[in-house]
Amino acid sequence: MVYLFNKLNHQLFALQFHNYRYFKNDSCTSHFFERDFWVTKNIFISLLPVLIDVIMFKRVTFIGCLGILLFLNACKTNESNGEAIFVEDSDSWFQEGSASWKYDGDQLVGTSLGGSGFVMTTKEYKNFIITLEFYPDAGINSGIFVRCKGKSISNRDCYEMNIWDNHPDQESRTGSIVTRSKPLIQVETIGKWNTYKISCENNHIRTWINGQLTADIIDDDLTEGYIALQASEPGRIRFRNVRIQNL
Numbered sequence: 001m002v003y004l005f006n007k008l009n010h011q012l013f014a015l016q017f018h019n020y021r022y023f024k025n026d027s028c029t030s031h032f033f034e035r036d037f038w039v040t041k042n043i044f045i046s047l048l049p050v051l052i053d054v055i056m057f058k059r060v061t062f063i064g065c066l067g068i069l070l071f072l073n074a075c076k077t078n079e080s081n082g083e084a085i086f087v088e089d090s091d092s093w094f095q096e097g098s099a100s101w102k103y104d105g106d107q108l109v110g111t112s113l114g115g116s117g118f119v120m121t122t123k124e125y126k127n128f129i130i131t132l133e134f135y136p137d138a139g140i141n142s143g144i145f146v147r148c149k150g151k152s153i154s155n156r157d158c159y160e161m162n163i164w165d166n167h168p169d170q171e172s173r174t175g176s177i178v179t180r181s182k183p184l185i186q187v188e189t190i191g192k193w194n195t196y197k198i199s200c201e202n203n204h205i206r207t208w209i210n211g212q213l214t215a216d217i218i219d220d221d222l223t224e225g226y227i228a229l230q231a232s233e234p235g236r237i238r239f240r241n242v243r244i245q246n247l
Helices: 002-023 029-080
Strands: 093-097 100-104 107-121 128-136 141-148 159-163 194-201 204-209 212-218 226-246
Touching (some): 128 141, 159 194
Antiparallel strands (some): 093 107, 107 226, 128 194
């Protein structure tokens, strides 16, 4: 930009000198309009390359800035989404129990024939936000267990965010934190893709299903632990896009 400014200044100086030399002895009124025409024309022609340079410079600068902004936004978006967990063929999780777990494309599928099983992270987490999608059938008893004390699951040693629309005790149905909070609203999730969001920040625990707040508690019982996904009772549950963001 400094280069373009200097170039423009140089052109203006050259024009002033040229026009002064050419018209310094011309005092006739008859040449007044002709002189203005030629001065204007000379200025336009002389400054045209500079104006083109300015336009191209601004265009390149705009495209460059736009590219940088898009890159930074992509980085920010990726960072804000956190990291994927329960990734296929990863040693960052393991499975226990009689349920079978396998990947079908981008989906982690848990199938139970009547027993119970789970997959669990090998790493412990403290303050975080989990987001995921889930697709339950009518028979499955599933859930997301967080801050588990040990490498097993229970509603006593973990916070159990239930997925079981047909739970015999509807206070523990989908959207509840089992034994700690009944669901604030009733959300129907069977036979379709749904979203689950879980926020654990110190003693403040909240959950959302399909964007609706389903639980909001203050609880000091569990502060850190493992994360698990459950498949129990006869049925099938599908999970995908399971991500965690540390707070």
